[in-house]
Amino acid sequence: MEQEQEGGFDGDSEHRRRRFHDEFTGFVVENAPALVAFVARSFPRLEADAQDLAQDAFAIVYARWDQVRSAPSPRGYLFKVARNRAYDVWKPRAVVHLTDDVWILDRAQHSGAIDDVGGTLAMSRFLASMPFTRRKVALLWLYHALAPRDIARRLGMAVGTVKCHQQRIREQARLVYEAEGAASPVRAG
The missing domain is CATH 1.10.10 (Arc Repressor Mutant, subunit A)
Structure with missing residues (x-):
């Protein structure tokens, strides 16, 4: 066991990482279809980008998963991130289209x-x-x-x-x- 710890391997942190990954994977599997549908329905002009926007939202939530998973509504936070990301993508397109x-x-x-x-x-x-x-x-x-x-x-x-x-x-x-x-x-x- 001492040898494993000297080499940088810590069984406890590996177990936590695996649990973290499995928990987030379950969250993605459970929410991905609804999130893609939400983005496509809420932003019809971005329907073709709905899967990319959902993936971006999941990446943002993954980076903050330690805080998000203990929040009252991780799903609500995910949808809010997706909505904000869609606005970030849509707004520059709209401004260029409308003014230029x-x-x-x-x-x-x-x-x-x-x-x-x-x-x-x-x-x-x-x-x-x-x-x-x-x-x-x-x-x-x-x-x-x-x-x-x-x-x-x-x-x-x-x-x-x-x-x-x-x-x-x-x-x-x-x-x-x-x-x-x-x-x-x-x-x-």
Whole structure:
């Protein structure tokens, strides 16, 4: 026994490691299907990444397993980690899509306050003519149909500021489209 301890082998710690591993493996087997389904259902745009996000969440929980396993709800903690990880993955994609990609408006996803785009090029020119912050508001409002409160929360600004941007967007749309002899696609009100 002394020889084993001198060589760095400790039977007690090996037993603890094995128990730790078996306990966590059981936790993964029990929760993996539900976690993947939760991520896929809660974040439809990340459905293809659901298994990767679940694996990331398990890796984070594994690193903290000593504290997590004694928590009141390890499963709840796991799902919270997965949700936060999904937000971390989704948010940069959404910001890039909403602010940088003004030249391509996907009509299949369009569900906002635009009556009839009437031409992607005209709308692209209209959006490109706006200051950057107003363009973000316009895309979140017109393209993704978010309410002023949600836009304010996502962009970190006051609701009144968002409503002011919306009013200026309406005015600018009216002027731009009247100059081209077309009706503004932005709904009033």
